[in-house]
């Protein structure tokens with residue numbers, strides 16, 4: 606069964622932002638149809654401003670400005686050479702964060718996206734923003750792309766990872782990175798949508814002690830998504846029904862995390878910022 610392109614479409618009510626099918630391509634026409642296109646070319650901020658303007662009457666799945674600021678502050682602090690995001694969509698966060706990584710002396714922004722049409726739209730906007738040589742959109746499912754990045758030697762360590770894709774895959778993708786030794790002291794994770802639509806299994810995992818994770822690991826490696834506490838609609842988004850992670854993973858329960866919720870004022874959602882601060886020796 607082919608992957609579902611987007612979450613089930615809700616019909617918009619009068620006064621609500623449009624959820625019409627194909628609005629991602631409409632965004633591209635809106636931006637490329639601007640009379641002053643040459644003024645916009647090469648300016649990430651001008652492209653983002655137009656995306657924000659389009660969002661005033663269209664529902665888009667972008668991280669937005671207030672939550673985005675939490676991540677750009679992290680980029681200013683960490684100055685990653687390479688940053689990875691899971692879930693590109695039409696490129697809003699790739700442009701916002703890719704620009705910040707470049708400004709901070711970084712080398713590359715890698716954006717992993719399942720849907721090739723949205724990846725193509727993102728690429729056109731990334732190009733317009735002048736980030737074509739800096740941001741690379743990798744089409745495919747995140748677990749397979751992460752494994753490929755590791756096995757090819759392109760990424761052996763996570764500096765800063767932005768998680769914003771299939772909600773049940775946050776924990777399994779993190780465990781996959783742990784399994785390959787990509788998460789080390791100093792690695793930072795920023796996870797979007799942890800309050801809305803919510804991601805209880807991920808929050809539980811990153812807030813668990815080493816002891817609690819060792820206990821849970823006694824059940825052995827899993828090849829299942831944890832979906833407890835998630836809405837059916839969230840679980841049914843993006844991935845084919847009955848999908849399983851590509852790999853059986855265990856993770857590394859010995860990693861010590863410090864995790865905090867960062868919720869902008871007036872925002873119903875939040876970003877969970879998790880720092881790996883150590884490794885505890887010992888078997889489990």
Ligand SMILES: C[S@@+](CC[C@H](N)C(=O)[O-])C[C@H]1O[C@@H](n2cnc3c(N)ncnc32)[C@H](O)[C@@H]1O
Nearest residue numbers: 666667668692694697698719746747770771843
């Ligand atoms: C919330 S949107 C990302 C928004 C984007 N980060 C932004 O702020 O502009 C989620 C995206 O994740 C993609 N996605 C869902 N599951 C995925 C997976 N397993 N691997 C890669 N991308 C996935 C979806 O196709 C969608 O484009």
